[in-house]
Amino acid sequence: MSASVRAEARRLLALSLEGGAVSSDRVAAMLAALTGSRPAHTLRPLLRAYLAAVRRELARSEATIEHAGPLSPEQAAAVAAHFSRALGRPVRPVARRNDSLLAGFRVRVGDDVTDLTASARLRALERSLSA
Amino acid sequence: MTTFSLLAAADAAAAKSGNPVDDIIRLFGSFGVDWHHLLPQLVNFALLVFVLYRYAIRPALGQMEERNRLIAQGLADAKAAEQRLADAQKAADAKLNAAADESARVLAEARASAAKTVEAAKSEAAAAAAEVLRKGQAALEADRARMLNEVRGELARLVVDASGKVLGQTLDDAQRARLNEAAAKELAR
Numbered sequence: 001m002s003a004s005v006r007a008e009a010r011r012l013l014a015l016s017l018e019g020g021a022v023s024s025d026r027v028a029a030m031l032a033a034l035t036g037s038r039p040a041h042t043l044r045p046l047l048r049a050y051l052a053a054v055r056r057e058l059a060r061s062e063a064t065i066e067h068a069g070p071l072s073p074e075q076a077a078a079v080a081a082h083f084s085r086a087l088g089r090p091v092r093p094v095a096r097r098n099d100s101l102l103a104g105f106r107v108r109v110g111d112d113v114t115d116l117t118a119s120a121r122l123r124a125l126e127r128s129l130s131a
Numbered sequence: 132m133t134t135f136s137l138l139a140a141a142d143a144a145a146a147k148s149g150n151p152v153d154d155i156i157r158l159f160g161s162f163g164v165d166w167h168h169l170l171p172q173l174v175n176f177a178l179l180v181f182v183l184y185r186y187a188i189r190p191a192l193g194q195m196e197e198r199n200r201l202i203a204q205g206l207a208d209a210k211a212a213e214q215r216l217a218d219a220q221k222a223a224d225a226k227l228n229a230a231a232d233e234s235a236r237v238l239a240e241a242r243a244s245a246a247k248t249v250e251a252a253k254s255e256a257a258a259a260a261a262e263v264l265r266k267g268q269a270a271l272e273a274d275r276a277r278m279l280n281e282v283r284g285e286l287a288r289l290v291v292d293a294s295g296k297v298l299g300q301t302l303d304d305a306q307r308a309r310l311n312e313a314a315a316k317e318l319a320r
Contacts, residue, residue: 067311068302068307068310068311069302069304069306069307069308069310069311070304070307070308070311071308071311075311075312075315078315078319079315079318082318082319099299099307100299102295102298102299102302103298103302103306103307103310103311103314104310104311104313104314105311105314105315107318114318116314116317116318117314118298118310119295122291122294122295123291125287125290125291126284126287126288126290126291127287129283129284129286129287129290130280130283130284130287130288
């Protein structure tokens with residue numbers, strides 16, 4: 001994928017944001033405008049780059065919360081609000097139960113991971129005992 | 132006629148005449164000396180002496196002188212040879228002494244060098260042995276530390292696994308909810 005295609009995909013992504021978040025309406029409008037505007041062999045790499053950029057942006061604006069045991073929607077919203085404040089952009093919570101974490105929760109926003117689970121504490125304990 | 136008889140005849144003649152010259156002439160006459168043949172005989176004798184001297188005595192004397200010269204030269208040569216022999220003997224003795232000194236020096240140097248070599252070999256062997264010992268001790272220490280780490284890691288893994296299993300089996304949703312709430316509070320801090 002060439003640098004010019006990636007740069008154009010970033011420009012399309014910037015046009016797809018509304019209030020700092022990806023807007024489905026704007027994305028649909030972008031796709032409608034792009035379709036038929038250029039030949040398929042040049043449009044396909046641009047659409048792939050645009051898709052990857054949208055996915056990255058959605059991941060950046062999404063707080064994936066893996067939790068063991070019950071986690072109320074209020075608690076999930078509080079966690080998302082915390083990361084929204086910390087990152088300076090709106091982040092919506094996506095909760096997913098995973099009892100193998102034993103207790104606590106693990107939050108992934110983009111490439112950042114915050115692990116507050118009992119299993120992570122036990123792994124840290126194991127590393128400290130092994131060192 | 133014997134000498135005594137001739138002297139007796141001369142005394143008798145002298146007693147008769149009384150002149151000594153006449154007496155001598157008479158005496159030579161009584162000896163049978165013929166003055167007319169005496170000069171040719173002297174000439175003959177001189178010729179004989181000359182011939183003998185020229186062709187016999189002088190060559191013989193020359194040969195004798197040559198032989199004497201050769202003998203003297205031989206003696207001188209023998210003396211010189213003896214002197215040269217003595218000098219050569221002295222030189223040989225000096226060279227032998229020098230060679231003995233040189234050989235003693237070389238032998239001493241060889242002994243010293245051998246001693247140095249032996250000492251160096253001893254030191255090298257001791258250093259090599261110490262190095263081998265050090266490496267062996269280091270390897271043992273590394274093995275011990277590695278085994279200790281492995282045992283510690285295995286023990287920690289067992290402890291963590293056992294703790295995880297126990298926690299997974301004993302924690303209920305109420306306890307997990309309390310722990311989640313505590314984690315949320317920790318995140319908010």
